[in-house]
Amino acid sequence: xxxxxxxxxxxxxxxxxxxxxxxxxxxxxxxxxxxxxxxxxxxxxxxxxxxxxxxxxxxxxxxxxxxxxxxxxxxxxxxxxxxxxxxxxxxxxxxxxxxxxxxxxxxxxxxxxxxxxxxxxxxxxxxxxxxxxxxxxxxxxxxxxxxxxxxxxxxxxxxxxxxxxxxxxxxxxxxxxxxxxxxxxxxxxxxxxxxxxxxxxxxxxxxxxxxxxxxxxx
Numbered sequence: 061x062x063x064x065x066x067x068x069x070x071x072x073x074x075x076x077x078x079x080x081x082x083x084x085x086x087x088x089x090x091x092x093x094x095x096x097x098x099x100x101x102x103x104x105x106x107x108x109x110x111x112x113x114x115x116x117x118x119x120x121x122x123x124x125x126x127x128x129x130x131x132x133x134x135x136x137x138x139x140x141x142x143x144x145x146x147x148x149x150x151x152x153x154x155x156x157x158x159x160x161x162x163x164x165x166x167x168x169x170x171x172x173x174x175x176x177x178x179x180x181x182x183x184x185x186x187x188x189x190x191x192x193x194x195x196x197x198x199x200x201x202x203x204x205x206x207x208x209x210x211x212x213x214x215x216x217x218x219x220x221x222x223x224x225x226x227x228x229x230x231x232x233x234x235x236x237x238x239x240x241x242x243x244x245x246x247x248x249x250x251x252x253x254x255x256x257x258x259x260x261x262x263x264x265x266x267x268x269x270x271x272x273x274x275x276x277x278x
Contacts, residue, residue: 065092066183069112069140071103071129072096073121077168081116081145084172091179100124100132107137114182117162119146119153127156134161141182145170149192164188209270212254218272220247224260225267 068091072078078096085091094110097103099121107115115133119126130142143164144157157165163182166175167190178188210218216237223233230244237244248260257263 065090066114066179067092067094067110067112068179069094069103069106069110069115070096071098071100071115071121071126072118072145073098074118077118084175085179088176091176100126100129103129104132104136107133107140111137112140114179115140115142116179117142117144117146119144119148119157127153127160130157130162131160141185143178143182143188145175149190149196151196154193154196165193166190167192209266210272213251217247217251217254220244221251221255221263221267222272224248224251225264225272227264 068085070078070081070093072081078098082093082096085093094112095106097106101123103115103117104124106112115130117126117130121129124132126144126146130144133140133142141163142161143166144162145166145168146153147168149167154165163185164178164187166178166188170178170190181188210221213221219237220233223236228236230241230248233239234241234244248263251263252259255263255266257266
């Protein structure tokens with residue numbers, strides 16, 4: 061890339077954003093805007109033809125959003141790095157963009173020098189993260205995982221609760237698990253206490269809400 065401008069593809073569904081970026085980058089002799097796309101589908105088509113060095117990618121777009129466009133673009137054109145430029149900094153968006161293959165994540169309040177540095181870094185294969193995106197990622201790494209909603213239940217109690225959620229009676233549960241009805245009744249009582257619910261209907265709703273009734277279902 062030495063001796064030639066960094067070829068940039070702007071991907072954003074807002075014309076005013078594309079125009080602003082185009083105007084800003086036109087002032088930089090080391091950067092050449094080679095194309096503009098209004099959605100992910102158009103970005104993929106242009107990237108295949110133009111072979112940019114960096115795609116400056118928005119996330120929220122029609123047809124194919126920025127996350128999926130990043131994933132497909134990295135497969136289609138591995139030499140093209142994706143630098144996300146978006147208004148969203150929530151945990152999920154940051155994580156999904158990085159997992160999809162983005163080399164950088166910037167917010168649209170970024171200052172011009174920071175944007176230019178990030179573009180140069182992306183062209184060289186070096187990552188850049190907005191401080192807020194860094195904080196979000198660090199929180200995910202350092203925060204302990206959320207405890208299971210069924211952590212207090214034994215394995216057998218989970219099985220019984222799963223069958224309750226599937227609408228089985230104590231008699232049916234006993235037959236399914238080769239237990240006596242009395243034993244099942246004891247498990248049900250323990251489940252109600254541990255989940256702090258008043259009856260089996262509430263226990264079933266709790267299990268459904270947390271996806272337990274589908275465990276083990278093909």
